[in-house]
Amino acid sequence: MLELHDNLFNAARTREQSRLKLWRYAGLMLTYRCAAACRFCYYYCGPQAGGLMPVETAIQAWEGLVRIAGKDARVHITGGEPFLYFDRLAEICRQAQKLGLTPLDSLETNAAVFGKEEDLREKLRFLDACGLERLKISWDAFHEEFIDSEQVRQTVAIARHVLGPQRVLVRWEKHLAAPSGVRRQDEARKQEIFKQALTSDTCRFTGRAAEIIAPLAKQYPLERFRDENCRNSFLAAKGVHIDPDGNVFVGQCSGMILGNVRRTPLDDLWRAWQPNQGDFWGVLYKKGPFGLLEEACQKGFGPRNQYASKCHLCADIRRFFFDKELFSMIIGPGDCYGRYETRTGDPSWPPVIPPATIPF
Ligand code: SF4
Incomplete structure (x- = not known):
């Protein structure tokens, strides 16, 4: 286990100054592919998205x-929808168990792709035997647009029967008890339902959420974000997400690649990261996305007058950088910007994708 002072940035700080936390969680994104394409997705997951994380x-x-x-260390497996590739998921769990790694903390699913009841029970029993602590089932108005509530209810009941009630969490159970009926509504009514959902649940506006959902939220003048930096978002992040290709995102800040575990071990990335340095991370650390505006505007970016949050502003600037291929070592991958065809340059791409089990 590392110590705080093992990080270069921390080593130059005094005890009184805030320091980069030790990362304690990692969300392994098995795939960007998903049966749903929720409007509030932090990435751009959907049926057309791809990627499949190798066991290695x-x-x-x-x-x-x-x-x-x-x-x-707490590892959770997420996506996309991890149950689309259960065989790969199982192989990863088996290998982790064989190596004596910490048990799988949780598995996140939207319950969209389960078939027969006995098949689901068998998969859950397998995960139980691998030491899975919790199954997390995502459910809210955004998922409800794609997934049948009855299917989710049945999945929850079966999972609680196999794993026990305490080990199955629904985010959010209150919505399952009272679905909004969004699937049957026209677009105008859907937008009202989503607006309402935004007032009760928090949502980070990055990925698809920034482009589709953020405009529905309360807006603030651009100037308001002048003094909002990302220091705390970086230093206090409890962990990382790692995408199917090994790209590392800090906390929930998707679409900004800190490094890649295929090239640099995760502990070396943590040791070396100095979030206050560099013309991208350092600017965000000190000034937030407002600090990137000047350079973006010089290159032709035209900001909106209003944004829902600093992350909404950040995502808008990053979208511009992505399209212009600026900061291309950091801004990416295409999967976080809805550009699925950018999966090139990797000799193992495309991976062999099993036939779709998506039920539509
Ligand atoms: S503004 Fe950008 S870098 Fe800062 S916390 Fe939000 S997404 Fe992360």
């Missing part, structure tokens, strides 16, 4: 986290 990449990331956080 998952284990590299998992081992790296264990080297950082020791027995406190």
Whole structure:
């Protein structure tokens, strides 16, 4: 396990100054592919999206986290929809167990792709035997646009029967008890339902959420974000997300690549990261996305007058950088910007994708 002062940035700080936290969680994104294409997705997951994390990449990331956080390392597997590729998921879990890594903390699903009841029970029993602590089922008005509530209810009931009630969380159970009926509504009514959903649940406006949902939220003048930096978002992030290709995102800041676990072990990335340095991370650290505006505007970016949050502004600027291929070592991958065809340059791409089990 590492110590705080093992990080270069921390080593130059005093005890009184805030320091970069040790990363204790890693969300392994098995795939960007998903049966749904929720409007509030932090990425751009959907049926057309791809990627499939190799076992080797998952284990590299998992081992790296264990080297950082020791027995406190908490790995969850997410997507996209991980149950689309259960065989790969199972292989990763088996390998992690064989190597004695920390048990899988949780698995996130939207319950869209389960077929027969016995098949689901069998998969859950397998995960139980692998030491899965919690199954998290995502459910809210945004998922409801794509997924039948009855299917989710049945999945929850079966999962609670196999794993026990305490190990199955629904985010959010209150919506399952009272679905909004959004699937049957016209676009105008859908937007009202989503607006309402935004007032009760928090949503980080990055990825598709920034482009589709943020305009529905309360807007603030651009000038308001002048003094909002990202120092705390970086230093206090408890962990990372790692995409199917090994790209590392800090906390929930998708679409900004800190490094890649295929090239650099995760613990080395943590040790070396100095979030206050560089003309991208350093600017965000000190000034937030407002600090990137000047350079973006010089290159032709035209900001809106209003944004829902600093992350909405950040995503808008990053979209511009992505389209112009600026900061191209950091801004990406295409999967976070709805550009699925940008999966090139990797000799293992495209991976062999099993036939779709998406039920539509
Ligand atoms: S503004 Fe950008 S970098 Fe800062 S917390 Fe939001 S998404 Fe992350």
